[in-house]
Amino acid sequence: MLGLLTGFIEELRGSGIPVSMVEAIDAAEALRFTDLGDRQAFKATLGSTLVKNARHYEAFETAFEVYFALLRPAPGDAADDAPPPAPATQDSQQGIGGGGGEADLESLIESLKRALSEGDRGLLRAVARRSVGRLAGMERGRPVGGTYYLYRTLRRLDIDRILEALVESADASLELTALEARLLREEYEDRIEEFREEVRAEIRRRLVADRGREAVAKTLRRPLLEDTDLMHASREDLAMLGQVIHPLTRKLAARLAQRRRQGRRGRLDFRRTVRRSLSTGGVPMEPQFRTPRPTKPEVFLLCDISGSMATFARFTLQFVHAMSGQFSKLRSFVFVDGLDEVTSFFEAGAAFESALERVGSEAEVVWLDGHSDYGHALAQFWKRYGGDLTPRSTVIVTGDARNNYRDARGDVMASITEASRAVYWLNPEPQAYWDTGDSVISVFAGHCDGVFEVRSLRQLEAFVEGLALPRRRPGGVRAEWKPAEFT
Amino acid sequence: MTTEGLQSPAEVKERLRSFDYLADDRIAQVVFLADRLGKPILVEGPAGVGKTELAKALAAVAGRNLIRLQCYEGLDESKALYEWNYKKQLLRIQADEGTAWSDLEEDIFAEEFLLARPLLEAIRSPDPVVLLIDEIDRVEVETEALMLEVLSDFQVSIPELGTVVAQTQPLVVLTSNNTRELSEALKRRCLFLHIGYPSVEREKEILLARVEGLSDQLADQIARLVRSVRNFQLKKPPSVSESIDWARTLLALGVAEVEQGTVEETLHVLLKYQNDIDKVSRDLSSVPLDTVAT
Secondary structure (H helix, E strand, C coil), rough: CCHHHHHHHHHHHCCCCCCCHHHHEEEEHCCCCCCCCCCHHHHHHHHHCCCHHHHHHHHHHHHHHCCCCCCCCCCCCCCCCCCCCCCCHHHHHHHHHHHCHHHHHHHHHHHHHHHHHCCCCHHHHHHHHHHHHHCCCCCCCCCCCCHHHHHHHHHHHHHHHHHHHHHHHHHHHHCCCCHHHHCCCCCCCCHHHHHHHHHHHHHHHHHHHCCHHHHHHHCCCCCCCCHHCHHHCHHHHHHHHHCCCCHCCCCCCCCCCCCCCCCCCCCECHHHHHHHHHHHHCCCCCCEEEECCCCEEEEEEEECCHHHHHHHHHHHHHHHHHCCCCCCCCCEEEEECCCEEEEEEHCCCCHHHHHHHHHHHHHHCCCCEEEEEEEEEEEHHHHHHHHCCCCCCCEEECCCCCCCCCCHHHHHHHHHHHHHEEEEECCCCHHCCCCCCCCCCHHHCCCCCEEEEECCHHHHHHHHHHCCCCCCCCCCCCCCCCCCCCC | CCCCCCHHHHHHHHHHCCCCCCCCHHHHHHHHHHHCCCCCEEEECCCCCCCCCCCCCCHHHHHEEEEEEEEECCCHHHHHHHHEEEHHHHHHHHCCCCCCHHHHHHHCCCHHHHHCCCCHHHHHHCCCEEEEEEEHHEEEEEEEEHHHHHHCCCEEECCEEEEECCCCCCEEEEECCCCCCHHHHHCCEEEEEEEECCHHHHHHHHHHHCCCCCHHHHHHHHHHHHHHHHHHCCCCCCCHHHHHHHHHHHHHHCCCCCCHHHHHHHHHCCCCCHHHHHHHHHHHHCCCHHHHCC
16 A cells, blocks of 8 residues: 555656655555545545645546556446446346447447436446447557547547437427526536546546556646646636636735835934924934835736737736736737737726637737737837836736847837836747747847746746846936837 | 544534535545544635635534634734733733842733733633634735644744643634645645535535525526536636525525526626626527537
């Protein structure tokens, strides 16, 4: 048992979940009070002692399923090759035990439909086992991942058609209202998801039996949410990310509002000085000073939303949406080769999807041909909004700095930097690709207070964590804002 | 440390149920472990899924007093741990002038001049208690560190007095809405329990247990509708406490069966933002069958 546990913990660490020594000991200790025959209890014990972040739970579940896969079907479940031991009803026995070929597929589909419409979990599991046995075409020793088999199985069953058929037949027989139909449909969808899970588990079980748990665990390992590559994240990943970035925006707000160094005194507080002087007979011995107020940060966020940045742009806009709840003075801009302000789309209470839609339809970001032109976009920003930059403004630009061999206008960037408190550039490209091809990041880097590779939530967290505003610009001189300078 | 009557996870579940808290197997197992190992439980999850209720139910089950520390920004040790009762100390000094200072000094830093705040109170209590530290994610990181000593060793160090060690071990429940990342040190000391939205079946049971006079059919409908509403992309999806409120509302209105109209009229009970209400009432009603997003 102990060997299995340490192997499991190794696997968790391998997939990026931090498990400390103390937690490992706790888990072992807790197992003494756990009924090892009860799989759910066992899982709850390991989950509560080893995983301390809800974000990591999915990775934990995958590893758990592999490491503690039921190598033999639980008693009472139908085994795939043997004839099914007395399923619930007469009908289902026929359904599962039928002959081979097309007829078998038909009967499988029929059983599945019944299981779905009646919500019969036992039957659902039996069908899942059977389907994998018949349809996945798994061969021993073939180095193919589990997703491939899942796809094969579900395609043969044509699961989408089953859903349609179920809803239609229910609708025809019961004459449902739109609302009822909707609820019914969602119920079926839930059960289909359950079925999918069963199929997945069955495939995993067979893979583990074939190749051993370490090998399977490795192939199933997926990056944790915070390590997901933002350039290529799936919609589901992005939706999940959207839910977890709120704490981060709060932290960013706190970082940017950072108090000036302690001990710095503000103006003389006349009222308090006079009051104090009463204890010394009206002689103002100790002058009192106002403590400087923490500055309210102003943030200007410039997002590249050109085609090459599509996925990342969605993420940055999610970030904008989350941030607009934290900053009272946040202004957001999007650009391709032209630039437009989108602050109003993200105002308090606006739903993200509708804001996104408005960015797509209303923002005027195409100036010439709709290919990134950082130079022109920045020049437009400077021309229209440069006058709003103050020594309290932080400018954050997100983009890959791929300029399609156009003029990058480092001079504009220099002026923006001079006029503001700090300028940061977040680049979603791997650092190794910077300055290759049409990337002109180093032109801008020279004028920024920092350029960061941000390809994952973890890197974004690191950026926020390490954020320390630079001291004021030398001499406190502001760049003179002259709109006519750049056109 | 074991609490009587909590001999197995199944028993935990059953006892909690008798106090109208419907735990699933995972919750029961973690609570059982916390009791056995003497470790705090860190409960995380969206607002209104019954995190605080769990602590209350636990106190009822174990027959213990519940001591609650509600966290907020700016909470400090004088509010969480202890404070010296300055006024009383001052009176004591004035009461016998002329006593040697060394005697007096020993005197005024005695336990009787100590004002116990929730954490110290939980530790000093002669009977075991349930200590609820609510919404710990609201305090600053520095304040969080204050609690580490209490959570791991069940003791409080008071410079003038020495260390107060717990006579009986409290059962500690911490809750967090996850508005910020808690420190590793704190998480390491706790058992972690994430409570999400319940399944339709469990939500129905919760409704039946919590709302008196609710019919089985109505509970089922409400649970399914709420699940459906949660599938929308909302600013604030309805939680269990809101679906309970909604069930009570429908019951008070004498609704026997939920229909389109009633849903729209009472949606403001379930949802707290106008945007969300608009979105749901628009989409729930008008979408024809074959274009419902899958």
